[in-house]
Amino acid sequence: MNENLYGLFDEILISDYLIKDEGSKKIIEFGENAKYGIMETYSIFPGVIISYIDMNVDDMTDVFSESNISPRMLEINHCSEGRYAYQVGDDSIIYFGKGDLCISISDVTKTISDFPLGYYRGLEIFMDVDVANNHIKKLLPDFNLIEFYENLEQNKGYVLVRANERIDHVIGELYDVDDRIKDPYYKLKCIELLLFFSITEFKNESRISLSKKQSDIIEMVKEDLTSNLDMKITIDGLSEKYGISKTTLKNCFKEVYGKPIYKWRKEYKLDYACRLIEEDEYLLSEISEMVGYSSPSKFAQAFKEYFGCTPSEYKKSRLSF
16 A cells, blocks of 8 residues: 555655565655665555654655645644754754654655754654545545645645644654554554644744755854864854854744754763763873863763763773673
8 A cells, every 4th residue: 555655755765775674564765775764654544644753863864855746735744853844945043852743745745855953753643635535534524625725835834743642642652652552553553644734723833944055154153163062062162153143143043953052062062972981092181172062070970860880880891891
């Protein structure tokens, strides 16, 4: 079922990919030996596929091309981990993160601009509305999928809903389903999700979109923050360098990466320090200097607050394997 949807990967994929049939599911591996990640997919109804996404890639142009596909596709994305970026129209990029839900149509949204954190976990439901509508109406006579699609088309082509308890209730259970009931359970949850849509007035009130210029500036800011970890970098300095107000800089950075600038950089430094410890090529005092701490004691304190152990304890545990 839904071989027409799986066939679309030929149109949109640049990287090598492999589809493995495993009974009721198909595993799609992106890149050689799943270099870029995998999707675990299940056909729910004709024209409807649910997929669990586990990707590790910075730039999706390494994987997907910007191709117009012929079916009218409705895409329902829920983020479990990481952040996801959509380019919408000619000069607008929206971002969403953990717990957020994005409903979009493929002929308005363009290719994914990137996964800003370099990884993404979540689920996505693909619906070919012209194929799926008749099957959905047999179960939900009062719900018209094509009409829902066309209404969304008039509302900029997407709706972004920030994490909330209602979404957690409807979507959260899909991440832990007993293999013995997956097929009927997915069908039930798909219908529940559409019922949820039918009684919900979606608004994009909390949406913050970035222009392509703003997105490019934030990418350059990130490069500054990660290139010289031992250097002090200020928001004042970044604001002046890139000709952007401090408020806009802070808001845009948080929208792209999900955290304030200083918090994001601190955690990046400590994560990088972990990698250096695992490589076992430097003394802990050297690593402390490399990631910008004025003394090993301050580095150890920050490390323990973040990871729950000291650098020396972490090194001992990692090197004992």
